[in-house]
Amino acid sequence: MRHARFSGFPILIVPVVAAVVTISCGTGNAPRAPVIGEAYAGPPTLALHAEIDAKSKVVAIVHHGDKLQIISHRRRWYKVRGPKGGEGWTDDRALLDLAQMNRLKTLAKETAGLPSQGVGTTFDTLKVHAEPNRNAISFLEIKEGEKFDLLAHRVLTRGPLPKRELIPPRRKAQKTPKKGKALAIPPPPPPRPPGPPKDWVALSKALTVAPDDQLTPAAKDDWSLIRTRDGQGGWVLTSRIYLAIPDEVAQYAEGHRITSYFSLGKITDGDLKKDIWLWTTSVTLGEDHDFDSYRVFVWSLRHHRYETAYIQRREVGYFPVLAKTGEFSVCLENDAGVRVRKMYTMLGNAVRQAGEKACEPSFDVAVGGQLDGAPQIVVNEGQAPAVKTGIVDRLKARVKGWLGK
Secondary structure, three states: OEEEEEOOEEEEEOOOOOOOOOOOOOOOOOOOOOOOEEEEEOOOEEEEEOOOOOOOOEEEEEEOOOEEEEEEEEOOEEEEEOOOOOEEEEEHHHEEOHHHHHHHHHHHHHHOOOOOOOEEEOOOOEEEEOOOOOOOOEEEEEOOOOOEEEEEEEEEEOOOOOOOOOOOOOOOOOOOOOOOOOOOOOOOOOOOOOOOOOOHHHHHHHOOOOOHHHOOOOOEEEEEEEEOOOOOEEEEEHHHOEEOOOHHHHOOOOOOEEEEEEEEEEEEEOOEEEEEEEEEEEOOOOOOOOEOEEEEEEEEOOOOEEEEEEEEOOOOEEEEEEEEOOEEEEEEEOOOOOEEEEEEEEEOOEEEEEEEEEOOOEEEOOOOOOOOOOOEEEOOOOOOOOOOOOHHHHHHHHHHHHHOO
């Protein structure tokens, strides 16, 4: 500390320490939008956009089954937050609600124990739908030439998908009655409804109903339930698939559609080993049953070609067809409308009937959005209802019955 004089007066000089003030100009983390609902990504890959426009910038990518948080909603567009925090807009047709996701998981479990009705493939990329509906989300694509198991077949009328619940409805606040004096005068009674017009008889006669032949039939689609090699179950349009039975047998289809096929064993012809084939066929798509004909082909050691060992036409048949080496059975509807399983055995190249019994209650997967997370047992007509047991126990018992164990 020093003293100085200025104009005769002492001045005290004190060292001044400069204070450095740090001003933070960072913006910090913006508050996150609140979650108003939950959804799941439907397609194999789903792009989230920066704006409500499919051509806008892609800000995030999510995949099938990813759980998404809904943070905003404008008409059919939803702004969602992905598992990694990315936020963007997507069309509602690409989203699954919790019920749909549960149905899809249940479908995979239910189809795991169903017997294959033949191996199928496709000539082009095939979209696999979560439900048998053209508007249902395609969660998987099968490439050209890939193989899958055919399990079931359904013909359904085209229609809209069931309503989903992506955003839970708001609970209405209950109004508490105001305390006060009761109204001295009750409200007036409602007016009486108007009576019918004087000429109602003539008007009723004027109304005519169009005959059945003038009504336009509702459009229907033929669907097949498949199981992929990795165990996923889904629905595809039957017209987009074909069964991979060898061409040397398929050439005898006579324009009919092959709906299932099985190997019943092999025949040795020199260095060749040829399968004994069983197939079922249908005249056309759109039938309410699974097949109308079945046929067994054996390899002729004399002519060195496939020949028919047994054929049955003009039937009403239903899946599953059950087959193993040396025997098979088919479920047919008789003249009384009751389904009967006819059993056959192979004696060399000859097919012999081995009796019949009532068809087992079929393990049916619900379709059209009607699956409620529990398997539905459909009892065939003329049979006693099945006792409800666990999914695994029912599947084990049913497969044992099919295989004769």
